[in-house]
Amino acid sequence: MPTAPIGIFDSGYGGLTVLKEIKRVMPEYDYIYLGDNARNPYGTRSFSAVYQFTLESVNKLFSMGCQLVILACNTASAKALRTIQQNDLPLIDPNRRVLGVIRPTAEVVGNYSTTGRIGVLGTQGTINSDSYKLEIAKFFPQLKVYQQACPMWVPLIENNEHLSPGANYFVQKYTDELLSQNADIDTVILGCTHYPLLIEKIRFFLPPAINIISQGAIVAASLKDYLGRHTEIDEKCSKTSTVRFYTTDKAEMFNGNASIFYGSDVVSESIKI
Secondary structure, eight states: OOSSOEEEEESSSTHHHHHHHHHHHOTTSOEEEEEOGGGOOOTTSOHHHHHHHHHHHHHHHHHTTOSEEEEOOHHHHHHTHHHIIIIIHHHHOTTOEEEOSHHHHHHHGGGGOSSSEEEEEEOHHHHHHTHHHHHHHHHOTTOEEEEEEOTTHHHHHHTTOTTSTTHHHHHHHHHHHHHTTOTTOOEEEEESTTGGGGHHHHHHHSOTTSEEEOHHHHHHHHHHHHHHHOHHHHTTSOOSOOEEEEESSOHHHHHHHHHHHHSSOOOEEEOOO
């Protein structure tokens, strides 16, 4: 059994799109994926609820040997990451690390834009947190950021309706509402790890010149760079190329839906937090 896998956490399935890219870039590492499907969606929950659920899940991954946990969930990254890093980790174990998916995207988004106008599509919770605006301002203060909540997208995806003709209405609705804020937006961040499953529809309803940024590849590259710079963390990560999947809901249900996000068959175990 791997002694120190990298933990990948999400409120449901979306983080599998991130794990897929991380594993492609770093196949030699061991990974544990934990989906808190029994309590999702997180996007409409309060800050305190998301923080509590995320902390419980991080502690579970720590108890399974993880020294490093990636919050592959924008809502958890927006509402819980900073508090866990600043308040909880020093008490739990100051040598362990918890990272998110918003900062890596904020660090590079300016490289994609020529107009300096950035759009963000995300859950209501992520948009309400203003995390993208705050993080992007640290690296590219000259950029203007426009946000649009897409509350119907995750339910469509998790009910496997995202490819249906009926989904077109909601994809066009939210992309139109985003562009109505500023016609010069030339780069759009998919600020939810579910949204890559809608990327073809999103691309159809956006002008062809707009750059669409999906987080998986960016987070994978950022993680590889991070481990290269922090050898004290990298040395603790076991490398036998294993992946284990866990869900807080029924494993059979998780397995069927997870394969859509991960791109290959998934066999999970049900776990209690």
